[in-house]
Amino acid sequence: xxxxxxxxxxxxxxxxxxxxxxxxxxxxxxxxxxxxxxxxxxxxxxxxxxxxxxxxxxxxxxxxxxxxxxxxxxxxxxxxxxxxxxxxxxxxxxxxxxxxxxxxxxxxxxxxxxxxxxxxxxxxxxxxxxxxxxxxxxxxxxxxxxxxxxxxxxxxxxxxxxxxxxxxxxxxxxxxxxxxxxxxxxxxxxxxxxxxxxxxxxxxxxxxxxxxxxxxxxxxxxxxxxxxxxxxxxxxxxxxxxxxxxxxxxxxxxxxxxxxxxxxxxxxxxxxxxxxxxxxxxxxxxxxxxxxxxxxxxxxxxxxxxxxxxxxxxxxxxxxxxxxxxxxxxxxxxxxxxxxxxxxxxxxxxxxxxxxxxxxxxxxxxxxxxxxxxxxxxxxxxxxxxxxxxxxxxxxxxxxxxxxxxxxxxxxxxxxxxxxxxxxxxxx
Amino acid sequence: xxxxxxxxxxxxxxxxxxxxxxxxxxxxxxxxxxxxxxxxxxxxxxxxxxxxxxxxxxxxxxxxxxxxxxxxxxxxxxxxxxxxxxxxxxxxxxxxxxxxxxxxxxxxxxxxxxxxxxxxxxxxxxxxxxxxxxxxxxxxxxxxxxxxxxxxxxxxxxxxxxxxxxxxxxxxxxxxxxxxxxxxxxxxxxxxxxxxxxxxxxxxxxxxxxxxxxxxxxxxxxxxxxxxxxxxxxxxxxxxxxxxxxxxxxx
Numbered sequence: 001x002x003x004x005x006x007x008x009x010x011x012x013x014x015x016x017x018x019x020x021x022x023x024x025x026x027x028x029x030x031x032x033x034x035x036x037x038x039x040x041x042x043x044x045x046x047x048x049x050x051x052x053x054x055x056x057x058x059x060x061x062x063x064x065x066x067x068x069x070x071x072x073x074x075x076x077x078x079x080x081x082x083x084x085x086x087x088x089x090x091x092x093x094x095x096x097x098x099x100x101x102x103x104x105x106x107x108x109x110x111x112x113x114x115x116x117x118x119x120x121x122x123x124x125x126x127x128x129x130x131x132x133x134x135x136x137x138x139x140x141x142x143x144x145x146x147x148x149x150x151x152x153x154x155x156x157x158x159x160x161x162x163x164x165x166x167x168x169x170x171x172x173x174x175x176x177x178x179x180x181x182x183x184x185x186x187x188x189x190x191x192x193x194x195x196x197x198x199x200x201x202x203x204x205x206x207x208x209x210x211x212x213x214x215x216x217x218x219x220x221x222x223x224x225x226x227x228x229x230x231x232x233x234x235x236x237x238x239x240x241x242x243x244x245x246x247x248x249x250x251x252x253x254x255x256x257x258x259x260x261x262x263x264x265x266x267x268x269x270x271x272x273x274x275x276x277x278x279x280x281x282x283x284x285x286x287x288x289x290x291x292x293x294x295x296x297x298x299x300x301x302x303x304x305x306x307x308x309x310x311x312x313x314x315x316x317x318x319x320x321x322x323x324x325x326x327x328x329x330x331x332x333x334x335x336x337x338x339x340x341x342x343x344x345x346x347x348x349x350x351x352x353x354x355x356x357x358x359x360x361x362x363x364x365x366x367x368x369x370x371x372x373x374x375x376x377x378x379x380x381x382x383x384x385x386x387x388x389x390x391x392x393x394x395x396x397x398x399x400x401x402x403x404x405x406x407x408x409x410x411x412x413x414x415x416x417x418x419x420x421x422x423x424x425x426x427x428x
Numbered sequence: 429x430x431x432x433x434x435x436x437x438x439x440x441x442x443x444x445x446x447x448x449x450x451x452x453x454x455x456x457x458x459x460x461x462x463x464x465x466x467x468x469x470x471x472x473x474x475x476x477x478x479x480x481x482x483x484x485x486x487x488x489x490x491x492x493x494x495x496x497x498x499x500x501x502x503x504x505x506x507x508x509x510x511x512x513x514x515x516x517x518x519x520x521x522x523x524x525x526x527x528x529x530x531x532x533x534x535x536x537x538x539x540x541x542x543x544x545x546x547x548x549x550x551x552x553x554x555x556x557x558x559x560x561x562x563x564x565x566x567x568x569x570x571x572x573x574x575x576x577x578x579x580x581x582x583x584x585x586x587x588x589x590x591x592x593x594x595x596x597x598x599x600x601x602x603x604x605x606x607x608x609x610x611x612x613x614x615x616x617x618x619x620x621x622x623x624x625x626x627x628x629x630x631x632x633x634x635x636x637x638x639x640x641x642x643x644x645x646x647x648x649x650x651x652x653x654x655x656x657x658x659x660x661x662x663x664x665x666x667x668x669x670x671x672x673x674x675x676x677x678x679x
Contacts, residue, residue: 374481379518380528382478383588384506384536393531397522397571 007042010060017062020148025115030127034146041138050137053317053349054288059233064203066174067229077223077418078195083166090201091178093151105159111152122154122183129209129237133263142235145207149181156185157192169198171227176201182208186216199225207235214241214268220248221411231257242268249406251415252279252287253422259288266300276305276405281314282426288317295328304335307402309395310346321353324361333363340398341369388427429627430454430596435488437476446472448652459628461638464649465671470631474600478512479505507539509595513585513602520572528572529591557590561617579610586617598629603637615640635667648674
């Protein structure tokens with residue numbers, strides 16, 4: 001079917017403005033296939049089912065709106081922790097600021113080096129999970145990413161990786177438009193932790209494809225950048241083997257537009273997938289979590305835990321789906337999305353979906369919007385805790401269920417510290 | 429210590445008078461009890477003194493050591509030395525009991541211009557007080573009042589009182605929902621805090637709590653007023669004859 005004319009026009013304009021390596025070695029075939037997918041589906045419009053709550057126009061337009069730089073004046077999250085750091089500034093690898101790409105238990109390469117060879121193991125992964133993730137819900141910005149990524153990291157974990165790998169995304173240009181694509185392959189019994197932090201670019205498109213073999217473990221903790229005017233569309237595609245574990249947590253404070261898509265396939269029995277997010281929005285903030293988890297094996301467990309604190313007109317969106325395929329018996333699926341609305345101007349839009357074709361499963365879901373508990377607030381104030389501090393404590397308590405999805409205690413504390421700092425800076 | 433004069437209070441939303449001219453003076457070092465039938469305004473008095481929303485003071489005053497507390501925020505009243513032990517302590521999921529108590533103590537100290545207490549000193553303080561009240565480490569670790577039994581919640585209130593060391597303690601039906609043993613434990617906790625510089629106002633339906641916390645003065649509140657005051661024998665009279673006789677007497 002031909003695309004509607006407006007979609008065709010906007011898609012062509014966006015494609016024409018892209019600048020990416022055409023002669024890209026082993027990624028060439030995947031990039032061409034992605035371009036064909038993208039031309040077929042077109043970039044999203046406001047009437048597309050999965051874009052009704054989030055306006056795609058600033059992500060679609062040929063060049064990004066300007067995004068002023070935010071003077072942090074404080075140390076960024078994770079940066080003082082013992083990690084292997086890999087720095088991208090406006091999507092461009094910064095060798096001087098990065099550590100040597102050498103760490104026991106994992107091989108680290110860059111996507112930008114793909115042009116040097118036509119054969120690479122990652123050819124079986126690049127664009128593969130993204131392409132699988134296009135059905136039944138189209139994700140055009142992910143296809144665009146596979147087609148046009150300029151760099152990214154390629155990680156192959158073969159054992160227990162002793163310390164986290166930290167991807168730092170700095171932002172120095174007010175008009176940068178960056179596209180990064182990461183690949184992660186986790187072998188049997190291997191375990192790796194990947195951290196991400198920073199705004200990345202004025203407009204930032206990331207995709208990560210994660211293939212976890214039987215009994216492998218992947219931990220992902222992400223803090224999306226503080227720049228108020230940045231825009232981001234991110235994608236995580238994961239395929240999980242038997243008895244594997246996948247844990248992903250995202251903290252988002254600020255950002256005029258964030259769309260985080262996460263697409264997970266549980267393909268081996270007894271696998272575990274947890275996806276969680278804590279978002280805090282103040283004012284011109286739009287944050288969208290779109291999650292799709294497919295159970296295609298027995299006795300797998302999935303959890304989606306998303307919490308959003310919104311005020312001064314901020315908007316939160318959650319579109320979460322659990323699909324349990326025929327034969328995926330003893331599935332344990334859980335999904336919760338909640339917002340804490342600190343005033344009457346903010347809104348939370350939620351679309352929970354369950355689609356179940358197996359008859360012996362447990363799937364629960366819930367979605368709520370609420371205000372601060374006035375009874376609890378009064379109790380705390382009557383004990384001497386001033387209203388702003390009491391509100392902060394109750395807000396952190398609201399976010400706790402999501403934050404507790406971070407397994408590592410040091411990382412969890414680092415996240416709580418930054419959430420606390422964010423709240424303190426915004427006390428009314 | 430606490431000086432209440434001609435206090436008139438209405439419910440904000442219903443335009444309904446609850447307190448209709450309460451006069452009460454509680455001296456430092458003394459324990460006063462307020463008894464009265466359901467709906468007489470006893471709990472309202474405790475809420476208004478602690479600063480809960482939803483009540484409008486239409487006349488009268490309440491002074492704590494000479495300062496008008498009715499114009500203060502709840503947290504300012506707490507820092508000034510007022511403490512209300514809740515009839516229904518509030519559950520706060522996600523906020524640890526220890527964190528809450530330390531935050532409260534440090535906020536009060538800060539408001540009074542004192543130094544904050546260190547984490548290790550606080551731990552010592554809590555451990556000592558908790559042992560006296562038979563509060564175990566698990567209750568300290570759990571979120572505030574979440575999953576606590578009725579007795580545990582009341583003991584947790586007294587623990588907070590012991591840690592915050594207020595000057596003026598109001599106990600709102602602290603005996604409700606307690607069995608005899610739990611009541612004894614709570615009463616012992618309160619008695620341990622009795623001192624020259626501290627005053628208590630014990631609100632209760634029944635005389636039995638007053639067997640354990642011996643009051644100096646007993647007041648009977650009926651329909652938003654204190655209609656009779658006397659010594660501990662007044663509580664026993666209520667226990668024997670109910671409120672009907674007193675209500676008939678003052679009518």
